[in-house]
Structures are given as C-alpha cells and as structure tokens.
Amino acid sequence: MSYLLTINSGSSSLKFSLYDPESDGAQPVSGRFERIGLVNPVFNVAGKSQPVSLPDHDAALHALFGWLEARGLYRHLRAVGHRVVYGGREYEKPEIITPKLIERLRELVPFAPDHLPRELDAIQAIHRAHSGLPQVACFDTAFHARSPKIAKLYPLPRHYFDEGLIRYGFHGLSYAYILQELVKLRRASAGARIIVAHLGNGASMAAIRGVEPIDTTMGLTPCGGMMMSSRCGDLDPGVVLSLIERGLSSPVARRLFNEQSGLLGVSEISSDMQDLLAMESDNLYAAEAIALFCYEAKKSLGLLAAVLGGVDTLVFTAGIGENAASIRSRICAGLEFIGIQLDPGRNEANAPVISAPKSASEVRVIKTNEEIMIARYTDELTGGKVHPIVS
Numbered sequence: 001m002s003y004l005l006t007i008n009s010g011s012s013s014l015k016f017s018l019y020d021p022e023s024d025g026a027q028p029v030s031g032r033f034e035r036i037g038l039v040n041p042v043f044n045v046a047g048k049s050q051p052v053s054l055p056d057h058d059a060a061l062h063a064l065f066g067w068l069e070a071r072g073l074y075r076h077l078r079a080v081g082h083r084v085v086y087g088g089r090e091y092e093k094p095e096i097i098t099p100k101l102i103e104r105l106r107e108l109v110p111f112a113p114d115h116l117p118r119e120l121d122a123i124q125a126i127h128r129a130h131s132g133l134p135q136v137a138c139f140d141t142a143f144h145a146r147s148p149k150i151a152k153l154y155p156l157p158r159h160y161f162d163e164g165l166i167r168y169g170f171h172g173l174s175y176a177y178i179l180q181e182l183v184k185l186r187r188a189s190a191g192a193r194i195i196v197a198h199l200g201n202g203a204s205m206a207a208i209r210g211v212e213p214i215d216t217t218m219g220l221t222p223c224g225g226m227m228m229s230s231r232c233g234d235l236d237p238g239v240v241l242s243l244i245e246r247g248l249s250s251p252v253a254r255r256l257f258n259e260q261s262g263l264l265g266v267s268e269i270s271s272d273m274q275d276l277l278a279m280e281s282d283n284l285y286a287a288e289a290i291a292l293f294c295y296e297a298k299k300s301l302g303l304l305a306a307v308l309g310g311v312d313t314l315v316f317t318a319g320i321g322e323n324a325a326s327i328r329s330r331i332c333a334g335l336e337f338i339g340i341q342l343d344p345g346r347n348e349a350n351a352p353v354i355s356a357p358k359s360a361s362e363v364r365v366i367k368t369n370e371e372i373m374i375a376r377y378t379d380e381l382t383g384g385k386v387h388p389i390v391s
Contacts, residue, residue, distance in 0.1 A: 002078035004382075005068075006374040007126075009083065009118045012036050012201055012229075012271070014060040017371040018073060021379060030371065031067075033060040038272065043067075057118045061125050079134040080126055081378030083173055083370055085115040085222060087139030089164055094142070094377040097123060097135040105137075111221050114231070114258045136378040143172025144206075144213050151215040151307075167224075169216035171198045171318075173370040175206050178315055181366055183211065193308040195301060198368065199327070200318030201229045201271070203297070207304040215307050217300045223257050227296045229271035232261035263289045273320050273327065294330040301331065305338050311361045314340060316354075317368040325350065332363065 008015040017030035031045030033054055041054035043063060054060050068074040082097075086108050095101055102120065109116045123135055152166045178196050182188040194208040203226045206216040217225030219234075227233040235257075243253060264271035267289035269279065279286040305311045316328050325347045332342050339360030347354040355363035 003073060003076050004375050004378055005077050005080045006371045006378065007080060007082045007119075007122050008370050008374065009057060009115065009122055010201055012038060014057060014064070014122075015371060016064055017375065018068075019375045019379075021078070029073075031064075033063065035272070036060055038270075057121060058125075061122055065125075065129060074130075077130065077133055079136060079378050079382040081136045081138055081374040082119055082123060083140060083374055084119050084137040085140045085170060086112040086168070087137075087141045088168070089166075091137070091139050092142050092145040094136055094138045094381055096381055097137050101137065110254075113254055114222060134382055136374075136381050138173060138374045138377045140170045140172045141168040143175050144169030144216055147213045147215060154219075165220060167216075167219040169204070169206070169213075170218045170222045171202065171204050171206070171216075173373045174198050174317060174368040175208070175213070175216075177369050177373045178317055178366055179208060179211060182313065182315070187313050187362070187364075193305075193310050193312045194315070195304050195308070195311055195313075196315045196317060197297065197301065197321050197331075198318045199297065199316065199321035199324075202231070203228045203293075203318075203320070205297075205300045205304055207308050209308060215304060217304070226300050227266075227293050228262045229273070230259050230262045230264045232257045232265070233296065263293060266292055273324060277324070277326065290327075291330075294327060297327075297331045298333075298335070301335070302338070311338055311340060314355075314361055314363045316363070316365050322365055322367050323350065328354065328363075328365075 002021065004019040004021060006017045006019070013032055013034050013036060015030070015032040031043065033041065033043050033052070035041040036054045036057055041052060042049045043052040045067070052063060065074065084105065088108055088111070090104065102123065105116060105120060126133060126135060147169065153161060154165060154167065156165065175196055175198065179188060182194065188194065188211050190210045192210055195205060196208065197205045202222055204216060204218045205226070207214040219225065223231045223233070225233050248256070262271065263273065263276060267276055267285045269283065269286055270276055276286040276290055280290055316322065320327055329342060329347055332340050340363060341356045341359040342354055342363060343356040350365055353362060353364055355361065
C-alpha cells in the first residue's frame, strides 16, 4: 500500500489530498486549512469543520502531519507533489525536487514572496520528517509557457526581456484542470474562444483558444493584474515611483503591495470577500472594495475578449468564482454586447451553466481541482496511474 500526497499552499490556506495509485475510488481523502493568519481559522476534512489555532503555515503543516500519523497514513506515503507558484523560464514542466532545485527556487522568492517561502517550508518540513520520500514540484507558471511571445513582452528595453523580465502568468494548475474539463464537455474544440476567471484569494483570468493559452492578466509576479484579496494588482509605475520618493523601502513596499492592499487595503476591514459581502450594506469602504473588485474584473474580461475576438465560453472558478453569485452577476452585468447574459435563477443556484438560454456565450461554473493536477503530474514522474482513495 502506497499513497501520493498533494500539498497546495495558498497565501491564507493549505489544501491537501491523499491518493492511492492502486485504487479505483472516485473521491480523494482531502482537507484544507482555511483563514490561516486570519480570525476564526478552521480545519475542514471529510465534510466536517473544526476550529484550530493557525497563526501561520507552519502550524497548519504540523496539524496535517499529526492528522496523517494518527490514521496510520503517513508511513505509507510514496511521493509528495507540491504546487509551486513560480518556475521562471527554467521550469516549464513538473520536476523531481532536488537540492539544486530548492537552491534555485530560493533565488526566485522575490518574484512570489507570498507563496514560494511557504511552499519551500513545506518541502523542507516533509524532507526532515521523511528524507527518502520523493517530492515533485508542479509549477503554476508552466501552463502559460506556450503563450505567444507578444503576450509576454513588456514595453521595456530589449535586454530586460533577455534577462527574464517577462509576463509569466500564474494559476496554471487551475487553468490546466478547467481546460481538461472543457475538453470532456466538448467546449474546447479548435478555435473555441475561452476565458477562465479564477477568482479566489488570488485572482486572475486567462484567454484560451482551443487548448492553447493565449494571454493572462497576471504578469511577472502573482501581484500583477487584477485587484485581489490583499494584493494590489497592476499599478501605474508613477504610483510606485511616488512611494519610493516618499522613502518607502523595498521590503516595506513588497508588504504593502502583497499583504496590505486589494480588498483589505480598500476596505480597511478584511481581505475575505464573504466578510465584506456581509458588511456591504452598512459599511461604505466594504461596498467600495467589492465594487472596485468587480469593476476591475469586468475590465479584465473585456480585455481578454478583445484579444480573442469574442467569447464562446466563460468559466468562473475558485472560491469567489464558484460561490459568490452576486459577484458573478456584477462582473457580467452590461456585457451583452459581447454575448454574455446570465440567468439570475441559475446563477443564484450555482448551476453548472448559468448563462441565459438566449446568451450567445455560454457561462459556466466549474469547481477547480489543482490537487488532482498535482497528483497526475506527480504520478507521471514517479510511475503509474493516479486514482483517489475513497473517503
């Protein structure tokens, strides 16, 4: 008996799944630690939530290892697959983790300071507990590697491009999974114009034609593109220069842009969309944060629709995209001119298809599954097929 463990460390969450390569089960043993570092953190597993102290990701990993050991599962692990946000130009496919790879990833931390340190901590923690266990890095940037060069260029002197200062894009594991689902649904035929809106704690959108990535809203780092829970998204360079001229140091600026901006910065209350929606009617700042998020999302959707020349299928995914009907409604309002029209009842019900019957574009809600993509890649590198354990 041997299992594959997947680890997905987000900026305020840690998700895990356990897979048995020999089982034909349809559902994985999985769980998640949510609201890490926030008020009222929880551990959710097997459909049950329990409060737990989660001041940081180290505490979440410690709780995970204890949970696995208590059930006799930890000693049967065959390999661990990790979501690694940033791979740069060097890593455009999954890789077995080696000391050399870890050393290189540490050099890339400034490009993804919200994620890479926690992902590296998880890799090192597992190595200390089980040094002989193979670990695989599955890079979130890899999906976008095939995007056209023109979509990766910044309008800067050429040598910066040659030095790797390009638009990489992120959330690739999520986009890869959604694309596989669309292929099954026969919605990704040659030439199909697809936009996927991954709206969660981190938020981005991607344009896909058929099965090929065309463009995405994030750029050099996960801080770019749309406004997010605590990340600012794209800024006028003049804003950055103004802050520097006021004496803002690089470390302070990095914290400002990644941890203190977005929904949290505008609302001055919370980085969690559910919290803000609950306060919207009574708090102006909460209402403005929500309105700005939807406004920027609408602009991003329109930009990608222009790149594709229209939209055949729009998919909402990730925490906000899958669950916040009012956010989807606000983003899509007024987009009839590009063929997008929602059915209010279907949207409120989080139905698989939420577009109106007369909508020229099909709008879907698909639950993403980055963990199964991590497991598939890990299994491919360590041998065999992946089938989840039955809970």
